[in-house]
Each structure stands twice: as C-alpha cells, then as structure tokens.
Amino acid sequence: MFKIACKISAVTLFTLLGLWLGGLLAFYERIPAQEADISIDADAIIVLTGGDKRIEEGAKLLSRNKTIEMLITGVGKEVRLEELLQNVPEVANSVTLGRRAKTTIGNAIEAQEWVESKNINSIILVTANYHMPRALLVFR
Numbered sequence: 341m342f343k344i345a346c347k348i349s350a351v352t353l354f355t356l357l358g359l360w361l362g363g364l365l366a367f368y369e370r371i372p373a374q375e376a377d378i379s380i381d382a383d384a385i386i387v388l389t390g391g392d393k394r395i396e397e398g399a400k401l402l403s404r405n406k407t408i409e410m411l412i413t414g415v416g417k418e419v420r421l422e423e424l425l426q427n428v429p430e431v432a433n434s435v436t437l438g439r440r441a442k443t444t445i446g447n448a449i450e451a452q453e454w455v456e457s458k459n460i461n462s463i464i465l466v467t468a469n470y471h472m473p474r475a476l477l478v479f480r
Contacts, residue, residue, distance in 0.1 A: 382408065383460040386451045388444070388467040388475060389414035398466040399428040399435075406434065411454045413438035413447045444471075448478045 385408060387398035395412060402410045412424065415437045425432050438450040455463065467475045 382462045382464045384408050384455065384458065384462075385410040385464045385466060386447075386454075387412045388447050388465070388471065390471065391468055394466050394468060395424050396427065399425055399431055401464060401466070402431045402434055403428055406431070409434050409436065409458065409460075411436045411438055411451060413450045413454075414441040415439050444474055444478045447475075451479070 385398050385401050387394050387410065389395070389412060398410055398412065402408065410431070412435060415424070417439055419437075421432055421435060421437060422429070424437075425435065436454065438447075438454065441447040441450045451463075454460075465472075465475060465479060
C-alpha cells in the first residue's frame with residue numbers, strides 16, 4: 341500500500357512540475373523579444389512604474405511629440421516629478437503623476453480615469469517587456 345501511495349505521489353509531483361514548466365515556457369514565449377515599433381500616433385503615453393528605464397523611455401517618446409500628454413501611474417507619495425524627469429526636464433509640463441495605484445490592476449483603473457477625463461482615444465503603454473503580457477491583459 342505504501343509503495344502505491346509513493347508512486348501516486350511521485351506521478352502527481354512530476355505532473356505538477358511539468359505543468360508549471362509548461363506554463364513558464366508559455367509565459368516566456370509571450371515576452372516581446374524586441375522593442376515595439378513606436379512610430380504610431382497616439383493621444384497619450386501611459387508609463388507603469390517599476391523600473392527607471394520605463395520612465396526614461398516614456399520621456400523619450402514624449403520629447404519626440406510634445407503635443408501629447410503622459411501619465412506615470414503608480415508613483416510613490418514622496419517622489420517628485422523633478423526626480424523622475426531629471427534627464428528630460430523640458431517635458432515636465434506634459435506629465436501627470438498618478439499616486440494611487442499599487443498594482444497593475446490599480447494602474448489600469450488610474451489610467452482609465454485619467455484617459456476618460458482627458459477624452460483620450462489612443463495610448464502608448466510603456467512597461468518592461470516581461471510585464472507587457474500581463475499589462476495588456478489588464479488594460480484591455
């Protein structure tokens with residue numbers, strides 16, 4: 341009886357491990373390998389915090405098209421705009437800081453409220469490549 345229970349446990353363990361690895365591989369396949377083509381027109385840029393490069397990339401996009409606005413969502417209460425945009429201070433007047441979001445879902449809610457208040461029809465979403473699949477799922 342003990343040997344049968346051990347075999348069932350081993351099969352269950354290997355099955356779960358296989359499913360987990362399969363899920364990990366499926367996730368890995370969905371991560372964009374290169375940057376998206378950002379030559380498209382949009383009404384606004386939305387940057388999800390979580391890494392310095394995200395804000396820097398959003399600011400670069402904004403500096404190319406100064407007629408649009410940018411929301412940085414998920415900003416800490418103590419963080420100042422000047423700190424975030426120290427390399428591109430000229431875009432500061434076009435940037436709104438969203439401070440309420442703590443999660444990707446919170447980012448999406450905060451962004452939706454901002455988009456609706458500004459009557460925005462299209463956005464460029466900026467986040468890390470590994471975070472993009474989840475962000476797109478939540479934002480859609």
